[in-house]
Amino acid sequence: MRTDATTPIPRCCTTHSDWAGLARHLVADFGGVPTKAIVDELSHAKRACQLFQLGNQDALDCAELIVRNRVLIATGRSPSVPATVAWRTAVANVA
Numbered sequence: 877m878r879t880d881a882t883t884p885i886p887r888c889c890t891t892h893s894d895w896a897g898l899a900r901h902l903v904a905d906f907g908g909v910p911t912k913a914i915v916d917e918l919s920h921a922k923r924a925c926q927l928f929q930l931g932n933q934d935a936l937d938c939a940e941l942i943v944r945n946r947v948l949i950a951t952g953r954s955p956s957v958p959a960t961v962a963w964r965t966a967v968a969n970v971a
């Protein structure tokens with residue numbers, strides 16, 4: 877999965893109706909990225925969405941986009957932003 881500034885961030889589905897389901901879908905879509913890293917990103921995104929008091933489905937949708945964007949950037953899959961050293965190391969250690 878690789879995107880650029882003009883490509884919408886891919887979404888996994890419209891069926892995840894809870895946080896655990898979204899986490900499973902994100903982990904499945906980002907093979908090679910440590911599960912803990914994705915779960916940590918989702919936890920941060922969930923808190924941000926709850927801070928803005930979004931409804932459940934809006935919060936899930938918003939958090940999904942936040943996590944996908946951050947993981948794409950962090951892993952270098954977004955061509956406009958290089959991967960961070962910490963993420964490159966974490967991903968390399970899993971592969």
Ligand SMILES: [Zn+2]
Nearest residue numbers: 888889892901
């Ligand atoms: Zn999904």
